[in-house]
Amino acid sequence: MFIWIFLSAAVIMVNKYVLSMSGFPYPVALTCTHMGFCSILAFVLVKGGFVEAVNITADTYLSCILPIGLLFAGTLWLGNAAYLYLSVSFIQMLKASMPMVVFVVGVGFATEKFTTRVALNMVVVGTGIAIASYGEIHFVVVGVLLQVGSIATESVRLTLVQILLQKRGIKMNPVSTLYHIAPCCFVFLFLPFIYIELPKMVNDPNLNVNIPLLLLSAACAFALNMSVFLLIGKTSALTMNVAGVIKDWLLILLSVVLYGSPVTRTQLFGYGLAFLGVMYYNYAKVEQMKASAAAAAKAPEKQPLVESGDQGKSDNA
Template structure:
């Protein structure tokens, strides 16, 4: 059984079904500009695309069917295939006709209509997503707690060197994941201008990570997380200052409890340290600035990079920035680390494991983003901060006050309101 679908100038002119089964169910409608053809739920073994259509341009759209769109690189049309179809091969021979695009879909079984596999796969897919979220939580909270242990409890007082170890691991693991394991397609830097833009982002990224690690020397993890929850406030401020982008008044109003909660938590924090507080606020602001600048600098379609490719290029640049900083500001840190290792070899394993976790934070964040919705990610992110606070208190036994916890709760509540307001105003 063969299906031949002919799309002319991006619009469905006719579809031809060869075989004993009727086509049925096919319909054309618009989502934005490109027209989409939704097909019945059949398994597809092979897809041959004639014309300048590319699998690399595919992306998930948010319709009710959860379809995978194979989109023309230069033409306006699109064909929508259910994302659970196991596409084993996609070919696009050099037959370029700007008006006609032929799609040959061959079923896995020429004589039998296969059932929609979604119900059977739903349980395993849910289990996979839960595993991803658990890995994301574990790596995020793990690297945070281990940073705190090394920089505060263990007495390894070299946050710049620790950050450089993180970036070195991210450089190596990113190359292995993209160049060898093909986790995501490799995206290249296309111009010198794009290179300098990524360098600027890398420098701000370094500042945010180093300052965050420095703050852990002076502040408990619970208070660190409370301050970090104010990232939406700084993002809104920088977005307004740099792009003059105004949000709805309701959105700005939700930022009031975000800031108020941190003020209350600061007043009720038994382990408050002014320098640590200032550095942590600076780290939070730097993270927000990097997010805003990334949207500005890499806004064109030709310059956009997914988070894994961006890390591939930013991490080595960060090492270049951090190496002279650690040599100047943390003199003889390598010799001191080796001396510590002679007395306690566990420090080497701590550093290696901590650096590997730093990469998996980015990897699992990318995978969770890919396999969940934006709303789910926001909810999980807010919950992750609360889990980190509880776990850190249980492990480090740092003193907490009712006032401090009320302030942190108010901040998280404000972040949830902010996310909901942003969603409503879009």
């Protein structure tokens, strides 16, 4: 849990420094570096026999991997671009709206069931985010729209992962995921890089390409994916949710201490309200998972109650 929190915070803080302070304000180029680095490392690990990759058919790749890769590229691009306009602390507050957007998208795709209780819970989260946004001193509309777009694409991506991969019974570890998704994500990012950012970089007299810093950022991003696998494998979803809360508060503190980001009392009140809503939502989801698991565990116990004659009819049917 400590490793995951550290790496997650490191990726965000390093990306913020690279894009806003190091003379490299090019989020697509930075994201391309990450995806290229992850693609190469994943390829070496798979082909070297260190990790076994899941075999993907051409149909699955076209119908599942490509859409997910496109959305992942959009999430990374828009999310990194937001660092050019907004503070890390405010971005973390906006990210608290993720469960609300995932719920709305899930209802639209019929992966989530609409209930009044959850809807009211999401209203509380949305109200908290609105209050936090109202209290932001350096509110930049473009930055907020970029971050909202990143949250939206990530929510659709998570929903598609559930629909396209889980329903097909495809389970991939982080290395296998990067092995399949990172290359197509790199291609989707490389096109806008060539036509949008590269001409600007060529004509930018203040451009500072700090290769060690870019490699450090890419290495942190790859290590973060590995730590997610470690965290989920060694703990539980509840532990990861708790760790996520600790990480968010830590990033807000680091943003204030290291980058001098102003945080008002109105923001803290709004974020606190959204935080309580998110925690209740996570608690309800975990309780729902426990109830489903308990029901599944009791189901086989009812099997002996079925008479042999009825069982034979069922088998024949």
